[in-house]
Amino acid sequence: MCGEQIIAAADLALARDAPAPLDEVFPADDRAPGRARRLLAGFEDLRLPRGSRADLMVVVSEAVTNAVVHAYAPAGDGMVHLKAWAEASGAAVLIADHGRGLAAERSEPGPGTVQLGLRIMRTLASAVEVASPAGDEGTAVLLVVRA
Amino acid sequence: MVAPPDTSEFRVAVEVLPTVVLVLVAGEVDLATAPAVAEAAHRGAAEANGDSPLVLDLSAVDYMDSSGLRMLNELRTGFGDRLALHRPSHAVVRVLEVTGMAAHFSRVEAY
Numbered sequence: 001m002c003g004e005q006i007i008a009a010a011d012l013a014l015a016r017d018a019p020a021p022l023d024e025v026f027p028a029d030d031r032a033p034g035r036a037r038r039l040l041a042g043f044e045d046l047r048l049p050r051g052s053r054a055d056l057m058v059v060v061s062e063a064v065t066n067a068v069v070h071a072y073a074p075a076g077d078g079m080v081h082l083k084a085w086a087e088a089s090g091a092a093v094l095i096a097d098h099g100r101g102l103a104a105e106r107s108e109p110g111p112g113t114v115q116l117g118l119r120i121m122r123t124l125a126s127a128v129e130v131a132s133p134a135g136d137e138g139t140a141v142l143l144v145v146r147a
Numbered sequence: 148m149v150a151p152p153d154t155s156e157f158r159v160a161v162e163v164l165p166t167v168v169l170v171l172v173a174g175e176v177d178l179a180t181a182p183a184v185a186e187a188a189h190r191g192a193a194e195a196n197g198d199s200p201l202v203l204d205l206s207a208v209d210y211m212d213s214s215g216l217r218m219l220n221e222l223r224t225g226f227g228d229r230l231a232l233h234r235p236s237h238a239v240v241r242v243l244e245v246t247g248m249a250a251h252f253s254r255v256e257a258y
Binding site for chain 1: 175177178179210212213214216217238241242245246
């Protein structure tokens with residue numbers, strides 16, 4: 001299984017349902033980004049050099065932060081779903097929430113703070129795929145970081 | 148697997164010196180901890196006299212993401228030219244550079 005094929009298929013629902021060696025659900029609170037990083041740090045399948053590993057921690061934190069701040073605010077009582085698996089020469093991570101989709105966020109007035117996180121993800125990750133249907137069906141972000 | 152506590156290494160301290168307000172930050176700056184850095188900076192500035200420079204020592208920050216960037220941007224908006232960074236770590240420089248914000252912050256080597 002390689003990242004290009006997953007991205008090309010763009011079938012994030014499939015990735016969401018498929019079994020993965022790291023598969024965790026946790027509360028979307030302000031500790032969620034740190035929790036995601038610690039889960040990945042303890043995931044031994046990831047064989048990335050130090051720099052790529054640091055970038056992976058940042059991009060995953062950005063996706064989780066967006067879920068906490070934008071998908072669920074102000075109630076903030078949702079959950080974050082994190083899955084990770086090894087890729088050829090890299091790692092793939094899926095972050096999914098069931099809050100407001102990005103379409104709702106983009107339609108709001110004022111500067112979109114979601115943009116900063118997305119910019120970091122698109123710069124540091126080898127591939128980023130975002131699926132965010134209109135309405136409140138949630139957002140799924142698939143990130144691939146290669147060595 | 149026993150999960151270590153979240154944000155175990157984060158620390159922030161304020162020193163109000165005669166000529167500068169120093170905020171020392173260590174560990175991970177993210178959604179959970181960035182507000183504490185901003186709070187410490189404002190607390191230190193409130194204790195200081197007038198227009199003391201506000202220096203953030205970021206040499207011991209081993210992780211930072213957009214939550215930290217937003218906090219730094221807000222401090223820059225509030226403190227303007229009084230704000231300077233001291234020895235930002237590799238983790239800090241990395242996110243400043245990939246977002247094109249590195250040039251927005253002045254740096255000081257000594258304080």
